């Protein structure tokens with residue numbers, strides 16, 4: 001535990017991140033995964049401040065995003081990620097060194113291992129941190145999609161489709177839940193697009209999410225899955241490796 005720097009304190013207050021324990025930052029204990037939830041809506045006035053935290057490489061990536069709101073959300077997400085990692089490491093946000101694995105998964109390049117993953121959907125961002133092993137997180141706002149039928153056909157296996165289509169009132173919610181199961185797993189293993197989502201089959205049995213099969217056969221780790229919701233409109237999944245992990249929700253909204 002340590003005191004936050006004044007600079008970081010201000011930034012966190014600006015972002016509405018009121019940290020717990022009277023100004024003390026939580027320590028990432030062994031066997032814990034921390035999930036932070038941050039709204040990146042309405043941060044336009046702080047963009048300049050947030051942008052100043054990014055590296056040249058990160059700044060260059062802003063233009064990859066087509067729309068202003070997606071650019072802003074990228075800036076805010078990267079800045080908050082830097083701030084949170086700097087607080088875990090007790091260094092300046094600009095000193096946080098990150099790299100990217102071959103399929104794009106970012107990792108921390110420091111002696112102290114902190115595994116992390118982030119997801120952003122419609123103004124809300126979730127960050128997962130673990131000291132023990134890889135994590136993947138995915139968040140989606142549950143929303144009407146004009147191409148929902150094609151997405152279901154393309155991304156779900158026959159068994160999953162049967163479950164999702166069984167109850168028309170629950171179709172959208174169930175589709176997004178399964179989407180985040182798959183995305184969070186793909187993000188945990190760092191594969192991104194290489195493994196198409198219909199190669200994975202998930203099931204929910206007595207409230208427990210199970211990965212039933214992976215056709216490509218790699219990744220034997222004993223992955224665990226934890227579903228969560230945000231604000232009534234968002235559904236998300238955390239994928240993590242070790243058993244017995246304590247999940248701490250640092251910023252529920």
Ligand SMILES: CC(C)(COP(=O)(O)OP(=O)(O)OC[C@H]1O[C@@H](n2cnc3c(N)ncnc32)[C@H](O)[C@@H]1OP(=O)(O)O)[C@@H](O)C(=O)NCCC(=O)NCCS
Nearest residue numbers: 103104105118119120155179182183187190191192193197
């Ligand atoms: C890379 C990918 C996993 C990102 O997912 P997304 O839903 O577009 O975006 P999210 O907000 O959830 O996550 C983006 C973050 O994931 C991280 N990321 C990037 N590549 C990653 C990878 N290969 N593995 C894990 N995390 C990755 C980055 O931090 C990225 O943030 P940035 O865009 O600000 O740099 C996604 O583009 C992808 O490859 N998906 C393929 C699987 C698919 O089609 N799933 C449909 C499920 S039904």
